[in-house]
Amino acid sequence: MSMSRRTRSFLTTSAAALILSVAGAGLTAPANAAPASAPSAGREARAAAFFNASGVWTIFQTNATVRIDVRQDAAGNLFGTTSSGGTVGTLQEGAVTGNDIYFIVQWNHGPRGRYTGTRGADGRLSGLTVDLNNPSSQSSWRSDRTF
Numbered sequence: 001m002s003m004s005r006r007t008r009s010f011l012t013t014s015a016a017a018l019i020l021s022v023a024g025a026g027l028t029a030p031a032n033a034a035p036a037s038a039p040s041a042g043r044e045a046r047a048a049a050f051f052n053a054s055g056v057w058t059i060f061q062t063n064a065t066v067r068i069d070v071r072q073d074a075a076g077n078l079f080g081t082t083s084s085g086g087t088v089g090t091l092q093e094g095a096v097t098g099n100d101i102y103f104i105v106q107w108n109h110g111p112r113g114r115y116t117g118t119r120g121a122d123g124r125l126s127g128l129t130v131d132l133n134n135p136s137s138q139s140s141w142r143s144d145r146t147f
Contacts, residue, residue, distance in 0.1 A: 050076050050096045051119055051147045058144040059115070061129060066141075070103075072096060078103050089113075101125055104132070111137075119147055 052072055059066040070080035070091065078094030082105050092112070094103025099119040106112050110133065117127025123146030131137035 050098055053078060053096050053101055053125075053147060055145075059141045060144065061139040061141040063139045070094075082107075101127070115141065117141065117143075123147055 053070055054072045056067065056069045059068060064084050066082055066084045068080060068082050070078050072078055076096040078091055078096065078101075080091045082089040082091070087107055087109055089105040089107040092104045092106050094101070094115075100117070101119070102114065102116045104112060104114050112132040113129050114132055115127060115129045117125045119125055125143040125147060127141055129139050129141055
């Protein structure tokens with residue numbers, strides 16, 4: 001049984017279109033298209049959800065009271081200064097992720113303190129600070145205000 005010229009032409013055209021649609025899909029995507037591995041908008045929204053720690057607030061440690069003046073960018077990164085008595089410090093790095101916070105303070109008299117904490121059900125932050133130059137020196141802390 002022989003195929004008509006019209007049927008052969010139709011099949012050839014259809015096969016070529018199928019090959020181009022499969023092979024060409026990646027070639028014709030716009031340059032600014034999101035990669036296939038990009039997270040969905042729902043996952044991005046959940047990952048980006050965090051509280052805002054910006055402002056001036058006080059940390060009550062078991063061994064000191066620290067005033068913190070912090071700014072937070074849209075990605076959750078922290079920047080700012082601290083003081084405790086006559087001692088001042090600068091936040092070297094820090095971030096808020098979900099209900100967690102961390103920052104490292106370089107104090108002007110030498111120590112570097114890493115503060116890690118969590119926002120509790122009452123909205124207050126609490127956690128642990130460790131002197132990175134002397135890790136056996138640790139103190140628990142809590143914030144004076146809610147977030």
